[in-house]
Amino acid sequence: MGLLQFLKSQFLCHLIMCYVFLVSGLIVNLIQICTLPLWLVSKQLARKINIRLAYCIASQMVAALEWWSGTECTLYTDPKSYPLYGKENAVVILNHSFEIDFLCGWTFCERFGVLGSSKVLAKKELAYVPVIGWMWYFLEIVFCKRKWEEDRTTVAQSLQKLRDYPENYWKFLLYCEGTRFTPKKHQFSMQVAESKGLPKLKYHLLPRTKGFYVTVQNLRGTAAAIYDSTLNFRNNEVPTLLGILNGKKYHADLYVRRIPLESVPEDEAECAAWLHKLYQEKDGFQEQYAQTGRFPGPIVSPPRRPWSLINWLFWSCVVLYPLGLLIAQLLSSGAVLTIAAAVVVCSAVSMGMRWMIGQTEIDKSSNYGIKATALNNN
Numbered sequence: 001m002g003l004l005q006f007l008k009s010q011f012l013c014h015l016i017m018c019y020v021f022l023v024s025g026l027i028v029n030l031i032q033i034c035t036l037p038l039w040l041v042s043k044q045l046a047r048k049i050n051i052r053l054a055y056c057i058a059s060q061m062v063a064a065l066e067w068w069s070g071t072e073c074t075l076y077t078d079p080k081s082y083p084l085y086g087k088e089n090a091v092v093i094l095n096h097s098f099e100i101d102f103l104c105g106w107t108f109c110e111r112f113g114v115l116g117s118s119k120v121l122a123k124k125e126l127a128y129v130p131v132i133g134w135m136w137y138f139l140e141i142v143f144c145k146r147k148w149e150e151d152r153t154t155v156a157q158s159l160q161k162l163r164d165y166p167e168n169y170w171k172f173l174l175y176c177e178g179t180r181f182t183p184k185k186h187q188f189s190m191q192v193a194e195s196k197g198l199p200k201l202k203y204h205l206l207p208r209t210k211g212f213y214v215t216v217q218n219l220r221g222t223a224a225a226i227y228d229s230t231l232n233f234r235n236n237e238v239p240t241l242l243g244i245l246n247g248k249k250y251h252a253d254l255y256v257r258r259i260p261l262e263s264v265p266e267d268e269a270e271c272a273a274w275l276h277k278l279y280q281e282k283d284g285f286q287e288q289y290a291q292t293g294r295f296p297g298p299i300v301s302p303p304r305r306p307w308s309l310i311n312w313l314f315w316s317c318v319v320l321y322p323l324g325l326l327i328a329q330l331l332s333s334g335a336v337l338t339i340a341a342a343v344v345v346c347s348a349v350s351m352g353m354r355w356m357i358g359q360t361e362i363d364k365s366s367n368y369g370i371k372a373t374a375l376n377n378n
């Protein structure tokens with residue numbers, strides 16, 4: 001192990017990174033609150049400012065992936081579609097099997113210059129996660145309770161609000177599986193597939209079709225295409241956020257197919273059947289990946305950009321300098337009680353950060369999709 005790799009695995013380094021992320025994130029959250037009056041005066045300006053502010057937070061995690069862990073992200077796609085990425089609005093469909101799949105999605109958004117404005121249909125619980133969840137509130141992220149009776153109106157309303165979004169280069173991410181893949185959830189969802197007479201999937205959960213239908217209906221005329229994206233990692237790697245913090249390098253492969261939105265049927269039942277067929281195709285791509293170690297089509301990879309690293313260094317300087325002064329002052333004062341209080345605060349912060357990282361861990365995943373009611377729905 002080299003010196004750099006040794007440093008990357010040290011808890012103190014992780015603590016410093018988490019401190020920079022948390023404190024800069026809270027500063028950004030505070031500035032976002034200050035933009036509230038601006039929404040009344042100029043909604044579009046407030047949105048543009050919030051896109052830049054969101055970039056300050058999200059790109060730190062992207063920098064950790066790209067520059068700290070050195071993870072490589074390879075894109076398999078049609079070279080004719082490639083020039084359109086980042087230049088049009090799109091609904092992205094992604095498999096939900098990895099703890100850092102959202103981060104790989106962000107990395108591609110960063111490389112196509114749409115990180116700050118990217119959107120997702122997220123479970124409501126994430127809205128309460130400090131920094132990221134609070135930032136999403138100002139980005140008009142669409143939240144769902146995964147209770148259709150409530151979501152059918154709220155999700156449609158939130159999507160309608162996005163129709164006049166000023167930066168027309170955003171991507172709307174939809175994890176149609178609705179929850180992360182686990183063997184148990186897979187078993188349940190394949191029972192549902194069987195009861196509906198649908199072919200079984202090997203690598204995906206059965207997609208939920210209602211959110212997709214509502215999204216497509218509400219974004220017709222605004223989003224130009226569906227980006228059907230299938231993600232996997234080389235050598236059966238199981239990537240984690242803690243692995244990234246430890247400087248572990250992964251290799252992500254993403255296969256993206258651009259499908260014009262007009263080709264998605266308008267009728268709800270036909271739209272649902274279209275999505276089920278799409279997931280059967282996605283399953284085929286994963287099978288090919290398992291057999292050959294690659295997705296179909298040529299590789300057209302966008303390079304990483306320096307901005308995420310520059311942003312990270314900027315915020316590190318802003319928040320580490322006062323911390324350095326504070327520590328020096330504390331130590332020179334020799335006040336045992338104050339030092340003890342500082343240690344308690346540090347421990348609380350590191351426990352809080354561990355809880356936030358826990359949100360990404362699959363073994364802490366929700367019970368959605370394995371409840372007894374799942375089958376009773378049919």
Ligand SMILES: CC/C=C\C/C=C\C/C=C\C/C=C\C/C=C\C/C=C\CCC(=O)SCCNC(=O)CCNC(=O)[C@H](O)C(C)(C)COP(=O)(O)OP(=O)(O)OC[C@H]1O[C@@H](n2cnc3c(N)ncnc32)[C@H](O)[C@@H]1OP(=O)(O)O
Pocket residue numbers: 085092094102104105106108109118119120121122123126144145146147148149151155171172173174175176177178179188189192205206207208209210211212227229256369370373374375377378
């Ligand atoms: C070039 C570059 C390209 C790409 C770059 C890639 C990506 C980057 C893009 C953007 C990045 C942006 C941001 C990313 C950042 C962070 C993201 C982080 C995380 C957030 C993710 C989440 O929170 S995922 C969870 C929330 N999302 C969803 O759930 C979406 C999918 N769900 C739905 O659509 C649902 O329909 C719903 C939520 C709208 C409503 O759910 P509900 O459960 O109430 O109703 P359903 O209709 O779905 O359920 C009943 C029907 O389902 C059947 N059923 C029952 N049990 C099961 C089961 N176990 N499995 C499957 N199906 C089941 C049941 O029979 C009912 O069937 P019907 O026939 O009646 O429909």
Ligand SMILES: CCCCCCCC/C=C\CCCCCCCC(=O)OC[C@@H](O)COP(=O)(O)O
Pocket residue numbers: 017018021060061064099102123126129132175178179180356357359360364365366367368
């Ligand atoms: C710069 C270094 C920064 C290091 C510290 C980073 C700390 C970041 C902490 C938290 C980030 C929270 C991001 C939350 C995104 C989680 C996305 C996710 O995967 O949600 C799961 C959801 O889809 C389905 O949930 P279930 O499977 O049903 O349960």
